[in-house]
Amino acid sequence: MxxxxxxxxxxxxxxxxxxxxxxYKAQGQSFDWYLxxxxxxxxxxGLSAFGTAVDSGDYVSIVGGSxxxxxxxxxxxxxxxAVGWIxxxxxxxxxxxxxxxxxxxxxxxxxxxxxxxxxxxxxxxxSRTNVLGNIYFSLYLVLKIVADIGxxxxxxxxxxxxxTSALYIVRGGLKAGVFxxxxxxxxxxxxxxxxxxxxxxxxxxxxxxxxxxVAIDPELADSLLHVGGYSPxxxxxxxxxxxxxxxxxxxxxxxxxxAIRFLGAKSEWDFKMAALVASIATAICLWFxxxxxxxxxxxxxxxxxxxxxxxxxxxxxxxxxxxxxxVAGLVAAAYSTFDSVAIGISSLxxxxxxxxxxxxxxxxxxxxxxxxxxxxxxxxFGFIYIPFIQEGMLLFFLRLAGAxxxxxxxxxxxxxxxxxxxxxxxxxxxxxxxxxxxAITADANKWGWPIWITHTWWTYLxxxxxxxxxxxxxxxxxxxxxxxMKETExxxxxxxxxxxxxxxxxxxxxxLKALEGTWLQKTLIKAPINPEYPxxxxxxxxxxxxxxxxxxxxxxxxxxxxxxxLLW
Amino acid sequence: xxxRWGKTSVIIMRKKNxxxxxxxxxxxxxxxxxxxxxxxxxxYTTDLWLVKTAIAFVLLIVSGILGxxxxxxx
Numbered sequence: 092m093x094x095x096x097x098x099x100x101x102x103x104x105x106x107x108x109x110x111x112x113x114x115y116k117a118q119g120q121s122f123d124w125y126l127x128x129x130x131x132x133x134x135x136x137g138l139s140a141f142g143t144a145v146d147s148g149d150y151v152s153i154v155g156g157s158x159x160x161x162x163x164x165x166x167x168x169x170x171x172x173a174v175g176w177i178x179x180x181x182x183x184x185x186x187x188x189x190x191x192x193x194x195x196x197x198x199x200x201x202x203x204x205x206x207x208x209x210x211x212x213x214x215x216x217x218s219r220t221n222v223l224g225n226i227y228f229s230l231y232l233v234l235k236i237v238a239d240i241g242x243x244x245x246x247x248x249x250x251x252x253x254x255t256s257a258l259y260i261v262r263g264g265l266k267a268g269v270f271x272x273x274x275x276x277x278x279x280x281x282x283x284x285x286x287x288x289x290x291x292x293x294x295x296x297x298x299x300x301x302x303x304x305v306a307i308d309p310e311l312a313d314s315l316l317h318v319g320g321y322s323p324x325x326x327x328x329x330x331x332x333x334x335x336x337x338x339x340x341x342x343x344x345x346x347x348x349x350a351i352r353f354l355g356a357k358s359e360w361d362f363k364m365a366a367l368v369a370s371i372a373t374a375i376c377l378w379f380x381x382x383x384x385x386x387x388x389x390x391x392x393x394x395x396x397x398x399x400x401x402x403x404x405x406x407x408x409x410x411x412x413x414x415x416x417x418v419a420g421l422v423a424a425a426y427s428t429f430d431s432v433a434i435g436i437s438s439l440x441x442x443x444x445x446x447x448x449x450x451x452x453x454x455x456x457x458x459x460x461x462x463x464x465x466x467x468x469x470x471x472f473g474f475i476y477i478p479f480i481q482e483g484m485l486l487f488f489l490r491l492a493g494a495x496x497x498x499x500x501x502x503x504x505x506x507x508x509x510x511x512x513x514x515x516x517x518x519x520x521x522x523x524x525x526x527x528x529x530a531i532t533a534d535a536n537k538w539g540w541p542i543w544i545t546h547t548w549w550t551y552l553x554x555x556x557x558x559x560x561x562x563x564x565x566x567x568x569x570x571x572x573x574x575x576m577k578e579t580e581x582x583x584x585x586x587x588x589x590x591x592x593x594x595x596x597x598x599x600x601x602x603l604k605a606l607e608g609t610w611l612q613k614t615l616i617k618a619p620i621n622p623e624y625p626x627x628x629x630x631x632x633x634x635x636x637x638x639x640x641x642x643x644x645x646x647x648x649x650x651x652x653x654x655x656x657l658l659w
Numbered sequence: 660x661x662x663r664w665g666k667t668s669v670i671i672m673r674k675k676n677x678x679x680x681x682x683x684x685x686x687x688x689x690x691x692x693x694x695x696x697x698x699x700x701x702x703y704t705t706d707l708w709l710v711k712t713a714i715a716f717v718l719l720i721v722s723g724i725l726g727x728x729x730x731x732x733x
Contacts, residue, residue, distance in 0.1 A: 093700070093703055095700045103693060410703070411700045412696070
């Protein structure tokens with residue numbers, strides 16, 4: 092990389108970081124720092140949700156992943172994550188937003204008890220710090236290969252980026268994170284387009300790519316350039332696609348760092364529209380990244396470290412200036428996820444562990460301070476994963492997600508959509524986690540269990556069905572012995588189209604005896620009530636372009652056509 | 660304990676005019692710098708100079724619009 096490239100990276104990312112530090116200073120209250128005083132509009136939340144979901148680890152690991160798995164990954168990024176955001180914003184987040192909680196784990200305790208709350212926090216911490224590790228490693232790879240600098244310098248730059256991201260989050264909280272994310276998202280899309288455009292045109296477009304892949308292996312084009320083309324031994328393509336869809340649906344549903352953005356919306360309409368913005372931005376950006384994998388395969392067949400495909404493409408195709416622009420996009424992607432993980436995990440730690448079990452009755456400023464202090468520790472935690480992700484980040488992540496994250500999504504969805512008994516949450520989690528860990532152990536130690544039990548892709552299916560069926564069965568048994576749950580026990584905690592939020596404040600504040608007199612109780616009672624719409628509804632109803640439900644259906648129809656008909 | 664809860668959003672969102680002006684000129688300068696750096700990179704190699712010039716041109720236009728808004732607000 093030339094001096095101008097380094098300057099570009101510095102000006103673009105330094106400019107955004109400095110903007111975040113100077114402009115956004117949260118007030119001292121937790122409500123401002125964690126939830127941006129519930130003031131954020133739809134387009135900012137949408138861009139931020141996209142910037143958070145797509146990090147530099149994704150840029151590198153997706154190209155590395157699609158180098159081997161091809162277009163099958165499009166099902167994750169076009170459909171899976173969109174389904175996740177739509178389910179989250181239209182259903183899951185609604186009772187959380189109305190009931191005044193700050194975190195999804197907090198809602199879990201009200202719905203299923205304290206043990207599910209703690210396990211949800213631990214799962215979130217594990218999966219998100221794993222993502223931080225992926226980002227660190229991907230940045231290191233890019234700097235080492237593209238900038239041709241030594242490992243020591245590469246790691247120092249990675250640490251520098253991590254530290255500066257902590258600065259503006261500590262100062263400005265969620266609002267600083269979300270607004271800088273929106274700016275970073277634009278850089279990310281431009282960077283993804285530039286590299287893809289140059290590689291696509293120079294590589295001869297669609298026809299050129301087909302011919303080059305066939306020249307390597309006659310079956311390679313069929314396998315990489317079709318959504319249903321990837322089918323590992325013993326696993327039908329449709330199960331792989333199901334797994335790819337579930338992995339990112341899970342991501343969107345369970346992650347506090349996504350949920351907290353939607354909880355910071357100024358109205359319910361805003362977070363529903365945000366889901367669409369996020370889905371569309373992700374679909375555009377990820378087309379560039381996923382299709383870069385087969386292009387890299389044509390250019391560099393037989394790569395041993397597939398995650399090196401992305402930096403190798405940068406080095407091969409881009410001249411000075413554009414290298415700086417693309418690497419700046421990659422660094423922006425890292426920043427946008429660092430800040431999101433930091434604020435999301437910080438909110439979980441403070442509200443769901445520290446204020447719930449350790450220091451329960453301090454004043455509001457104390458908890459904001461603890462949240463700020465926890466940010467650098469969370470950012471540092473990601474480095475623990477580095478030794479484990481040397482052999483392909485995507486597959487490592489997929490393996491863990493199927494075993495650990497999917498059961499949590501299942502119980503959240505069961506809690507929102509059904510009236511299952513309060514005791515069943517922990518049972519569902521234990522069943523799912525036990526199966527997931529057994530599947531990994533049996534696979535790793537070659538115990539000879541059937542593939543349909545142990546393989547990564549099958550775990551996505553069983554970890555939905557097993558916990559869900561168990562919860563329904565146990566709930567039925569409990570109901571038959573003790574009678575069904577009273578309506579007041581789940582009022583405001585399950586999805587209802589309309590709820591009177593004013594009635595929920597006192598109910599939420601006094602629902603758990605353990606919270607009496609605590610800071611958590613006071614924040615629940617005092618939480619402001621935001622409207623369903625940020626504008627008045629005209630008598631003739633909303634125009635079609637202001638109806639998030641209609642637009643969501645339209646989006647899903649288009650991507651289903653593209654995935655399952657045109658590109659299948 | 661929570662004297663301003665529910666009112667803070669109004670306080671945060673109501674930015675003073677001079678803050679908005681500073682944001683505009685700050686963004687304009689950053690975009691201008693990026694455009695200049697992209698054009699300067701053509702000194703290393705003329706490979707893909709048209710792509711870089713096109714991006715720089717777009718940045719220049721956006722920077723100009725932001726600068727004009729800044730002047731209008733002063």
